[in-house]
Amino acid sequence: MPTTVGEFRADGETPLTMLTAYDAPTAAACERAGVDAILVGDSMGNAMLGYDSTLPVTVDEVASRTGAVARATDEPLVIADMPFLSFGVDEAESLHNAGKMLKEAGAHAVKLESGSHTVELTERLAELGIPVMAHLGLTPQKVNQLGYARQGTSREAASEIADLAVAHEDAGAFALVLEHVPANLAARITDDLSIPTIGIGAGKNCDGQVLVANDVLGLGERIPPFATSFGDLRGEMENAISDYVDAVEDEEFPADEHSHVESDLDDLY
Template sequence: MSVHQSSNIKRITTHVLQEMKTRGEKISMLTAYDFSMAGILDGAGLDIILVGDSASNVMAGHETTLPITLDQMIYHASSVVRAVKRALVVVDIPFGSYQGNSSEALRSAIRIMKESGAHAVKVEGGAEIKESVVRILSAGVPVMGHLGLTPQSIYKFGTYTVRAKEEEEAAKLIADAKVLEECGCFAITLEKIPAQLAKKVAETVSIPVIGIGAGPHVDGQVLVVHDMLGITQEFKPRFLRQYADLRGIMTEAVEGYIKDVKSNDFPNEKESY
């Protein structure tokens, strides 16, 4: 089977993702937060674009994902959707916009879908947010779950270290994955957990499991695009593979521009009217 098999599909849907898991085709997923980047990722044949609340970090410079608002997520999602012709666009519901009660969760999900044109939402947590997940799904909004390291709960955990290494937490994670599947989630993201545990989850549930720092035995992978392209270079966890050094290329280009402006080499006669 060609690794580009799914690139011939006109539009990726939740149904297509389920078919990919069934036939063993890996699912590719990256984050995007703006029109230009989303267009590049979509044109390259990416399966899922996640408008992540990681925009709080890489776009706004916050230390955590907590400060980003629902309005800001809708802005980023709208920008992404306008560029996408093929990929499934999933949007994180930000911290404080769904944990309070299921009615608030539903309102947040509906705003994202109506105002951005996105295709699905993503929420962090298991059994404790079951009511909110069910309420969102009841309105026909596809939901992706997120277990393991859940950045919105960073102050509860107090660390970004690997989750579910102990038997009790691992058992709860598996149970939560089953809850999310039973609720009707179309996929689950597993972040920073032992590879063998992630393998067990992927084998236990029938829906696609996407990993980030969860080893190779899941149904797909996701990375933050700024990390993968080497635009942000301060964050280098073990699970990150950097595919380019865009920070270096961009710095060199800007330095060249400054030099040409200072020396009056730019613009030259051909670049003038």
């Protein structure tokens, strides 16, 4: 597994793997399973924090959960997702917020939902030693403008995404997430770039893939059309909790082996 952004490269044979994680147990499981990179995504808003979108997620929430992931792992790259309005408004504030993820939370890099407004910022961050993963295509922080529809479906939109991909590589981005774009567009961009592309709903010709851990684990009620579940953790959790409730109500738990009796206290009351 890569230990620096410079080692986060596709070898031409085995695709790179990235998953989101928002807590120490999930991050540790990702490391044991051999995941190359862990994204502490602002998707925590929908997946973990009960929000309807990623927009309410704060810098402190991302930093706290990034710290948990970083403390639980040694080898995977830990990438902190910069939340809505934490960057792109004021350069000094953008640099401070991104730097906090490395300096205080222990991330190795940050991810920016990218556009024309993040090219210069990516270059400045890279100059300061803050590695940037760019993100083009469907960018959920623009949900109020774009919704969750597939992006890059017209020639004009596809060309814009392709041009922005090159611009962010030139600015110093070490990798690029391509989300919910046509597979042939993602393949073209992957061929155009020397940095790795990580796809999510972008076909199999990217250099790697990323999914939200909740989708992989089967924790959510529904998943996007470009994702799939590899487990049914939601069902397993409900079964375990139901068994606990039944055991308590039937007075089967706690049993004698779950308790301790101190004989010296028999005459205390």
